[in-house]
Amino acid sequence: MQKLLRMTHQREVILDEIKKSSTHPTADELYERIKKKLPRISLATVYRNLEIMSESGLINKLEISGRQKRFDWDLDQHDHIYCIQCHRVDNIDLADKKDVALPADQNRGYKVAGCRVEFYGICPKCSARSQKKQKGESKKMACKSKCGSKELSEKQREILEALAKCEDACGSKDIAAATSLEPKQVSCQITALKKKGLVDSPVRCKYAITGDGKDALS
Amino acid sequence: MQKLLRMTHQREVILDEIKKSSTHPTADELYERIKKKLPRISLATVYRNLEIMSESGLINKLEISGRQKRFDWDLDQHDHIYCIQCHRVDNIDLADKKDVALPADQNRGYKVAGCRVEFYGICPKCSARSQKKQKGESKKMACKSKCGSKELSEKQREILEALAKCEDACGSKDIAAATSLEPKQVSCQITALKKKGLVDSPVRCKYAITGDGKDALS
DNA sequence: CTTGACACGGTAATAATTATCAACTACTTT
DNA sequence: AAAGTAGTTGATAATTATTACCGTGTCAAG
Numbered sequence: 001m002q003k004l005l006r007m008t009h010q011r012e013v014i015l016d017e018i019k020k021s022s023t024h025p026t027a028d029e030l031y032e033r034i035k036k037k038l039p040r041i042s043l044a045t046v047y048r049n050l051e052i053m054s055e056s057g058l059i060n061k062l063e064i065s066g067r068q069k070r071f072d073w074d075l076d077q078h079d080h081i082y083c084i085q086c087h088r089v090d091n092i093d094l095a096d097k098k099d100v101a102l103p104a105d106q107n108r109g110y111k112v113a114g115c116r117v118e119f120y121g122i123c124p125k126c127s128a129r130s131q132k133k134q135k136g137e138s139k140k141m142a143c144k145s146k147c148g149s150k151e152l153s154e155k156q157r158e159i160l161e162a163l164a165k166c167e168d169a170c171g172s173k174d175i176a177a178a179t180s181l182e183p184k185q186v187s188c189q190i191t192a193l194k195k196k197g198l199v200d201s202p203v204r205c206k207y208a209i210t211g212d213g214k215d216a217l218s
Numbered sequence: 219m220q221k222l223l224r225m226t227h228q229r230e231v232i233l234d235e236i237k238k239s240s241t242h243p244t245a246d247e248l249y250e251r252i253k254k255k256l257p258r259i260s261l262a263t264v265y266r267n268l269e270i271m272s273e274s275g276l277i278n279k280l281e282i283s284g285r286q287k288r289f290d291w292d293l294d295q296h297d298h299i300y301c302i303q304c305h306r307v308d309n310i311d312l313a314d315k316k317d318v319a320l321p322a323d324q325n326r327g328y329k330v331a332g333c334r335v336e337f338y339g340i341c342p343k344c345s346a347r348s349q350k351k352q353k354g355e356s357k358k359m360a361c362k363s364k365c366g367s368k369e370l371s372e373k374q375r376e377i378l379e380a381l382a383k384c385e386d387a388c389g390s391k392d393i394a395a396a397t398s399l400e401p402k403q404v405s406c407q408i409t410a411l412k413k414k415g416l417v418d419s420p421v422r423c424k425y426a427i428t429g430d431g432k433d434a435l436s
Numbered sequence: 437c438t439t440g441a442c443a444c445g446g447t448a449a450t451a452a453t454t455a456t457c458a459a460c461t462a463c464t465t466t
Numbered sequence: 467a468a469a470g471t472a473g474t475t476g477a478t479a480a481t482t483a484t485t486a487c488c489g490t491g492t493c494a495a496g
Contacts, residue, residue: 010443103313116337124327455479
């Protein structure tokens with residue numbers, strides 16, 4: 001029934017790379033690592049083979065809440081804990097998992113195929129990091145993604161540079177004057193910059209650049 | 219700390235629509251329903267407000283394995299079971315959930331914020347459906363989504379009719395223009411139609427109706 | 437040595453979501 | 467009430483992660 005699968009060089013290298021990882025790498029992470037050994041490999045090949053290998057039971061595909069899929073060489077039953085900030089995933093071993101059985105009257109007619117228990121929280125690294133810079137409230141922005149909206153548009157950069165020059169907080173009119181942008185555009189961009197945590201508003205309607213904002217400029 | 223949020227008409231309607239649903243609708247599903255009441259609303263507004271409302275605790279955002287996010291008006295702690303075929307999500311109530319505590323020696327340094335228990339299986343509708351047509355090999359396609367069936371949705375019929383009128387293959391943009399559907403919807407539906415064999419693609423990115431497709435129209 | 441199934445790399449397409457932005461509306465201050 | 471600021475909206479572009487497509491290449495069986 002199970003089709004024999006050809007063990008190509010690419011597949012060997014992919015499998016090898018997964019077996020080496022203690023974390024649960026994403027397709028993308030694996031691709032980056034594998035490229036060093038097989039510079040000509042295609043991202044599509046990595047995805048394709050991860051899918052094929054997980055279907056044929058050589059590896060496990062993890063579906064952790066709402067993010068990229070991750071792959072695991074450990075085929076034994078175990079559960080996971082993940083970091084809501086950096087999204088790393090670690091293994092956990094739940095001894096009393098069998099207690100979490102679905103009462104028969106609760107299955108709503110489903111043919112139950114399995115159960116996943118997922119813990120979530122903040123990993124050691126992230127809690128260390130957030131202690132360092134707990135001054136900025138930036139809960140969401142903490143490490144939402146590698147480049148998630150960190151990039152500045154031309155207008156935003158212009159505004160930030162203008163703000164960097166001012167010693168104290170200034171109103172959007174001042175900024176508009178300093179940047180040759182229209183006032184309307186300024187207030188719109190200020191909002192965006194505030195969301196990114198690069199600008200804050202110490203007084204109503206006055207804005208100043210934050211530490212992060214200065215960092216973003218350099 | 220929590221900013222008061224302005225209850226606009228759009229937000230009212232969105233909230234209202236969620237409260238009405240017994241299922242756990244996706245942003246897209248909500249958009250489709252809301253459009254009937256507010257034809258001018260933008261999909262972005264729906265996404266934006268779902269995010270804002272879940273952040274401010276008016277609704278709950280569900281992160282079920284590897285698919286679209288879903289939204290829930292029920293703020294009480296409860297868990298879910300989902301169908302691995304049609305991806306519907308139902309509530310379950312786990313009395314003995316507290317037994318699934320993470321042993322202190324297992325937390326791997328995480329500050330644990332919570333735990334999610336997810337059951338999965340095949341929902342009553344899907345198991346009924348797969349019994350009926352177990353002849354067809356189609357393992358994956360069995361009932362991948364509502365458009366897995368032989369029935370034509372309104373949109374699909376519209377697209378097929380448009381294609382029937384064209385002599386030669388045309389791109390999805392042309393179809394979108396001819397049908398007054400949004401291009402996104404068109405390409406999604408085209409894919410479904412291709413899988414059903416009612417449409418094929420003689421040239422990359424160009425589509426034409428097949429014999430079966432013509433039959434399906436009559 | 438042909439044949440055909442499978443696999444590869446490159447790239448376009450897709451799906452879901454998020455970002456940007458100009459126009460607008462609702463609040464606050466005067 | 468006027469003026470200005472903050473927050474919202476619709477339209478659309480962009481992004482992220484993944485999958486589909488396609489022409490070419492490889493390998494093993496007949």
